[in-house]
Amino acid sequence: MNILYFLIGCSVIMALFFLGAFFWALKDGQHDDVHTPAVRILFDDDKPEEAE
Amino acid sequence: MIIVTKRADYHHAGPDRDVGYLKFTYIMKTSDISTNTLCYHCGDDIASDLFVSDDKQFCCAGCKGVYEVLSQNNLCNYYVYNQAPGQTKQYVEQHFDFLNEPAIFSKLVDYTDEKITLVTFYIPAIHCSSCLWLLEHLHKINPAVVQSRVDFLKKQAEITFDHNKVSLKELVEMLVSIGYEPLISLQDIVKEKKNSVNRDLIRKIAVSGFCLGNVMLFSFPEYLGISSLEAQFQSLFGWLNLGMGAVVTFYCSQDFFTSAWGSLKNKVINLDTPLALIVAVLFLRSAFEIISGSGPGFSDTLTGLVFLLLMGRWVKQRTYNHISFNRDYRSYFPVAVTLLDENGVEKPVPINDLEVGSRILVRNNEIVPADSILMKGDGCFDFSFVTGESEPKTKVLGEIIYAGGRQIGEAVEMEVVKPVSQSYLTRLWNNEAFQRNESKIKNFNDTIAQYFSAVVIVIAAGSMGYWSFMGDTNRAWDAFSAVLIVACPCVLALSTPLTLSTILGIFDKNGFYLKNTDVVEQLARVDSMVFDKTGTISCPEAVDLSFTGDLDVYEETLVGSVARNSSHPLSREIVKWLGLGSVFKTEGYKEIVGKGVSAYVDGHEVIMGSRAFVVPESDINHSSSVVHIRIDDEYKGFFKINQKWRESLKELINSLKSDYRMHVISGDHSAERKSLSTVFPEYVPMLFKQSPHDKLQYIKKLQGDQNIVMMLGDGLNDAGALRQSDLGVAVTDNINNFTPGSDAILKGSAMGKMPQFIHQAKMAIKIIKFSFVIASIYNLIGVYFAIQGTLSPLTAAILMPMSTITIITITNLANRYFARKNNLR
Numbered sequence A: 001m002n003i004l005y006f007l008i009g010c011s012v013i014m015a016l017f018f019l020g021a022f023f024w025a026l027k028d029g030q031h032d033d034v035h036t037p038a039v040r041i042l043f044d045d046d047k048p049e050e051a052e
Numbered sequence B: 001m002i003i004v005t006k007r008a009d010y011h012h013a014g015p016d017r018d019v020g021y022l023k024f025t026y027i028m029k030t031s032d033i034s035t036n037t038l039c040y041h042c043g044d045d046i047a048s049d050l051f052v053s054d055d056k057q058f059c060c061a062g063c064k065g066v067y068e069v070l071s072q073n074n075l076c077n078y079y080v081y082n083q084a085p086g087q088t089k090q091y092v093e094q095h096f097d098f099l100n101e102p103a104i105f106s107k108l109v110d111y112t113d114e115k116i117t118l119v120t121f122y123i124p125a126i127h128c129s130s131c132l133w134l135l136e137h138l139h140k141i142n143p144a145v146v147q148s149r150v151d152f153l154k155k156q157a158e159i160t161f162d163h164n165k166v167s168l169k170e171l172v173e174m175l176v177s178i179g180y181e182p183l184i185s186l187q188d189i190v191k192e193k194k195n196s197v198n199r200d201l202i203r204k205i206a207v208s209g210f211c212l213g214n215v216m217l218f219s220f221p222e223y224l225g226i227s228s229l230e231a232q233f234q235s236l237f238g239w240l241n242l243g244m245g246a247v248v249t250f251y252c253s254q255d256f257f258t259s260a261w262g263s264l265k266n267k268v269i270n271l272d273t274p275l276a277l278i279v280a281v282l283f284l285r286s287a288f289e290i291i292s293g294s295g296p297g298f299s300d301t302l303t304g305l306v307f308l309l310l311m312g313r314w315v316k317q318r319t320y321n322h323i324s325f326n327r328d329y330r331s332y333f334p335v336a337v338t339l340l341d342e343n344g345v346e347k348p349v350p351i352n353d354l355e356v357g358s359r360i361l362v363r364n365n366e367i368v369p370a371d372s373i374l375m376k377g378d379g380c381f382d383f384s385f386v387t388g389e390s391e392p393k394t395k396v397l398g399e400i401i402y403a404g405g406r407q408i409g410e411a412v413e414m415e416v417v418k419p420v421s422q423s424y425l426t427r428l429w430n431n432e433a434f435q436r437n438e439s440k441i442k443n444f445n446d447t448i449a450q451y452f453s454a455v456v457i458v459i460a461a462g463s464m465g466y467w468s469f470m471g472d473t474n475r476a477w478d479a480f481s482a483v484l485i486v487a488c489p490c491v492l493a494l495s496t497p498l499t500l501s502t503i504l505g506i507f508d509k510n511g512f513y514l515k516n517t518d519v520v521e522q523l524a525r526v527d528s529m530v531f532d533k534t535g536t537i538s539c540p541e542a543v544d545l546s547f548t549g550d551l552d553v554y555e556e557t558l559v560g561s562v563a564r565n566s567s568h569p570l571s572r573e574i575v576k577w578l579g580l581g582s583v584f585k586t587e588g589y590k591e592i593v594g595k596g597v598s599a600y601v602d603g604h605e606v607i608m609g610s611r612a613f614v615v616p617e618s619d620i621n622h623s624s625s626v627v628h629i630r631i632d633d634e635y636k637g638f639f640k641i642n643q644k645w646r647e648s649l650k651e652l653i654n655s656l657k658s659d660y661r662m663h664v665i666s667g668d669h670s671a672e673r674k675s676l677s678t679v680f681p682e683y684v685p686m687l688f689k690q691s692p693h694d695k696l697q698y699i700k701k702l703q704g705d706q707n708i709v710m711m712l713g714d715g716l717n718d719a720g721a722l723r724q725s726d727l728g729v730a731v732t733d734n735i736n737n738f739t740p741g742s743d744a745i746l747k748g749s750a751m752g753k754m755p756q757f758i759h760q761a762k763m764a765i766k767i768i769k770f771s772f773v774i775a776s777i778y779n780l781i782g783v784y785f786a787i788q789g790t791l792s793p794l795t796a797a798i799l800m801p802m803s804t805i806t807i808i809t810i811t812n813l814a815n816r817y818f819a820r821k822n823n824l825r
Helices: A003-027 A036-040 B028-032 B061-072 B102-108 B129-135 B168-177 B189-193 B199-224 B228-252 B254-265 B272-292 B299-317 B424-430 B444-469 B473-486 B490-509 B518-525 B533-537 B553-563 B569-578 B649-656 B670-677 B692-704 B716-724 B748-787 B793-821
Strands: B051-053 B056-058 B109-112 B116-122 B145-151 B156-162 B336-340 B346-350 B359-362 B372-376 B379-382 B393-395 B412-416 B512-514 B528-532 B545-549 B586-592 B596-601 B604-609 B626-631 B634-641 B661-665 B709-713 B727-732 B744-747
Touching: A003 B199, A003 B228, A036 B129, A036 B145, B051 B061, B056 B061, B061 B168, B102 B109, B102 B346, B116 B168, B129 B145, B199 B228, B199 B299, B199 B793, B228 B254, B228 B272, B228 B299, B254 B272, B272 B299, B272 B444, B272 B473, B272 B490, B299 B490, B299 B793, B444 B473, B444 B490, B444 B748, B473 B748, B473 B793, B490 B512, B490 B518, B490 B748, B490 B793, B512 B518, B512 B748, B518 B727, B518 B748, B528 B533, B528 B692, B528 B716, B533 B661, B533 B670, B533 B709, B545 B569, B553 B569, B553 B586, B553 B596, B553 B604, B553 B626, B569 B634, B649 B748, B661 B692, B692 B709, B692 B716, B709 B716, B716 B727, B727 B748, B744 B748, B748 B793
Parallel strands: B528 B661, B528 B709, B709 B727, B727 B744
Antiparallel strands: B051 B056, B109 B116, B116 B156, B145 B156, B336 B346, B336 B359, B359 B412, B372 B412, B379 B393, B512 B744, B545 B634, B586 B596, B596 B604, B604 B626, B626 B634
């Protein structure tokens, strides 16, 4: 059962890692505008200009 | 073309009003024009097929112009993503020369170096995905644009451009040419809002959510029962939980402690006071249990509670609108004015650089920035927004013109007599009588928090007293802390913001924008309503044209042929009113801003416009809201624009009159009294010729008689009254216009929904009270265990989320139900 100490340690460290990732995203401004990117991704790429 | 009488009535809503993209409501002949064709650009009805490009029909020259710019630049995808994504372009002559002034340039841009400049614009016209697409493809129109990013909800575009290839002025002109004019004002809304996202709160929510998840995980063995084999983990889990609890208490709950401490210092109790007490008790008791090894502690309840409370705060702070409620007179004024030096050379300068004695040039439709003397030109000023008078005033040379008036007609030269900061308008705004700091009535939450806290403390102390009397000291402390924990008013802290912010969202979709959630409660309490006349119950932009005179079909065609060349709103309305099928070619078309238009059509000279322009020598009744017509040398008559009440006004008054005391108050003369009395019930007091100060005093008087007053107004002249009232509502047809400081902004078109709004607000208060009752039932169950000193952490951990989930479900369902019942989307 002592392995549990190790596993708990791992799980907390992993969770902290994700929390850190969230902070990073927050600092980068990913949460400032949560609407526009969702719309933007739906635009088609421009068709390449036809060669004349 | 037509004349363009820049009529004050037409614009009198305010300075920026024609900067926006208004849609006109018209009555008149629309039924005759039963055409199904809609403008390819903006989707408006097309009165006649006069504007065609690439087989596409347009309603006006403006729309057609935008289409042509886009098609030349291969940007027709704009029309693919949405049907008719454009907005009717408003004809306004604009001068952006001031953008080339280094002083103004540096104020507006976010960043600049030798190569690139970064600027953020607030663009009110952004409304659909096509807008987004187009604005992010600006580089196709002008390759000097390096990048443009749109923030859709905030209606902002962040544009990076190479200032060596394109100037800021050219950039703005390009945006204007495609129908996306940025709103540039002295008070830069964009900059003020930049830091409004509450990252700190989001970070705290993330941390408390993290702690909650982990604490739950570590508490599970405890819930399921720990066998002797696993007992060794018990203290490990306990300490881990305590650590997380400490983080939540000392980091995430800071705001509650600060707020509670602040209110205690002022000798009042707000809702945060009991919340802070509970967080503290939970943490102290958990620490005590874990350190002494006597129990598992309440870290799960603690973290869960704080997480939910923070969510409640976030919901409350989340804004549903991007409207600035903090605009003051600075956003009314232009950013720059045109200064004339001794040699008569024009130079744009920032408004603050104006000095006494400066010579300035005020063009048609521009606002007088400071009290000045009229030196040259025909002055005709529209003060409707400042004083409430709907008729523009003609001024003679040498007269003092107060700041805030809008010049109608030719450009005039003026000499500044008072700096901007001391002008009439600024002083009006800064008048102490207009400043009001004390908060409006206490909200339900804070009121109930006092009683709630008192009751809880009495119960807690009572049970502690009982158990100490019985000689069981341990139990006494257990019971005391358990009562405090379980009788948590967290439901209030959650259900209120949830309910009210849902209401805010519903209102927002319907064109009623509230400053914050407290306004909803205020709306439910109102018992008196005061209406301003000009711009509030009269509709500044409604066009109700009527023609007096004689025009045969041939002459109508002549007039229409000229009118269609102009993109001025009145010209457009006249074209629609005429409903022509065919037109003649025009020659020698001339348009004189603020006066009118003239052209030769089919051998006839057609002149349309103001009286002075069309028939200078005659003594025809001078009323400026009129477009006169002359064909060759014969005067044909005039189009008149009638003042019109808002469409829904009558129904609105009818549905409100049984429940509310109403008053009408106006800065204008009493000419409309008769027509108003057909709308309002007889008993309604109507006051005319009221100064801003009179209005404020009137509201005060009503409040003195124990009325809770809602004021609906629009102009600066209402600013004081709006602030004084218990609920000040600024009515506007274009929400991006400047509105005086108020608690709510109501779109003119949504005014008819006011009874539904009020009903919905009342329902919201009922929902909150109901959820409070439900929560109290859960609390009573908890207290039953708590006073016996037998509250286990498990019971607490189950009861709290249970009550929360019940409340969230109830408020959500009830809100939706009532919104549907009230026909609010």
